[in-house]
Amino acid sequence: MNIYFAPLEGITGYIFRNAFNEIYGHIDKFFAPFISPSEKCPLTPREMKDLTPENNHGINLIPQILTCRSEHFIEAAIELKKIGYNEINLNLGCPSGTVCAKGKGAGFLPQTTDLQKFLDDIYAYSESEGTKISIKTRLGYYSPEEFYDLAEIFNGYPVSELIVHPRIRGDFYKGEPRKEFFAYALEHVKCPLVYNGDIRTLKGYDELCASFNTKLDPVMIGRGLISDPLLADKLGGSDAGSDPERFRLFHDTLYHEYQKVMSPDINVLYKMKELWSYWAVMFEDNSRDIKKLLKTKKCAEYEDIVYSKLLLK
Ligand SMILES: Cc1cc2nc3c(=O)[nH]c(=O)nc-3n(C[C@H](O)[C@H](O)[C@H](O)COP(=O)(O)O)c2cc1C
Known part of the structure; x- marks a missing residue:
């Protein structure tokens, strides 16, 4: 099964990724914590250091961009392509107050007209350059019902994968994931779908699959893999035991x-x-x-x- 390591800003930088990959492995894709390109600077030297292939040997790394300006996204995507990245993730989930106040992350979700213009631009770039763009999203900003419209919007673009963290902005990372809305996604989203949120044990994963009546694969996991670095092993079927x-x-x-x-x-x-x-x-x-x-x-x-x-x- 395919396991994706969720991006955790401040934690899953290149030092962590390398150590995890060498010592535990079993991760199919690592998503890098977001970069936030600006007018003058698509990538800061610090962000470049984290993403440069020299610091990410043998790691299947997907850079993530947080912005609501398509020109900034594209400029960063061009820089990332120069260093070899042909797949990029868009962050539509970050719940932080300062990020959302600027209309980025989860703060972009309610601006559906602007969001569609943004997606028109970045997917035009994606098609012309052959760069895959995946999206990591929440269900909505104010209410999970926003996801009905969002799913329809995402269905209008060649999204390479849609990673859904079934919470709204105000949930931050707490409370039960709103599973019924992920069930809706399973029925209605046309592109490959990835579940993310609160997978901490093999038992929890099995119960989650049973509740959806389907084997979730791939899944994206963050905190669960940090608390139990053997979780990927366990999900992959090898009972590693404590080590x-x-x-x-x-x-x-x-x-x-x-x-x-x-x-x-x-x-x-x-x-x-x-x-x-x-x-x-x-x-x-x-x-x-x-x-x-x-x-x-x-x-x-x-x-x-x-x-x-x-x-x-
Ligand atoms: C400290 C911290 C930093 C995070 N940084 C990012 C980030 O840079 N980009 C992103 O898309 N999500 C970020 N997230 C969200 C995680 O990627 C993930 O969606 C969330 O933790 C739920 O998955 P989990 O329950 O498996 O951890 C962050 C979460 C935490 C707790």
């Missing part, structure tokens, strides 16, 4: 790679603590150690807790 040595290698690789490119300690620890907030579910018996770890300010203190309490040899 502390592999997890330690994953941790150490991330920690050392972040140390190489970041300083002072607090910046490295910020990255690692964000990961531990997901990994905590694997260490339920160590909740006090994790609490302490989340308060550390120096690498030495962090290492002391990690290697004496959490990742024992």
Whole structure:
């Protein structure tokens, strides 16, 4: 089965992707966190560093663009094509206040007339250049019923894949996904459809498939793969069991790679603590150690807790 790693801004950058791909694998596509092209600059040097093929060896990477201006999308797509990318994802789901206030991400969804003009332009570019464009969307901004019109709009374009996170903007990433609207998508969307949202276990995936009466494939997973890096293995049918040595290698690789490119300690620890907030579910018996770890300010203190309490040899 095909598993796509969801983009998580601040987490799934190139260092994370490389470590995950080498140590766990089983990911068919990694979606890069969004880039937000502007008037003067289709890609910042930092965004270029994250996307350059040199930093993404052996990874099937799909760059993602967040904008409501077709000329900015196309300029960025041209730059990305120069470095070898022939598939690009459009972000129509970001719920952040600052993003939506600018009419981008989920904030673009209610502007259906402008959205259609935008899609006319980018799909004209896509057809002329042979670049595939997929879309990652929510059901709507204010209400999930917006999805009825949105599905019809998307059906008017050669969308290479439509990834649906069945929530509305105000749901952010919480509450039950609105599955009945994904069921609607399964019936009415013409292009290949990808489910995204709250897949955390094999059992959860099986129940989700049963509720739709179909095997969901591909699926996109974000938080579930961070909390359980073996989830892709499990969904693919190999019962990997727990594997502390592999997890330690994953941790150490991330920690050392972040140390190489970041300083002072607090910046490295910020990255690692964000990961531990997901990994905590694997260490339920160590909740006090994790609490302490989340308060550390120096690498030495962090290492002391990690290697004496959490990742024992
Ligand atoms: C911290 C964080 C950062 C995210 N960054 C992005 C992003 O850059 N682009 C995007 O399309 N979605 C982004 N998302 C949404 C995820 O890709 C995904 O749709 C969401 O987490 C639901 O899937 P999951 O339950 O499998 O994690 C982000 C989510 C989180 C929690």
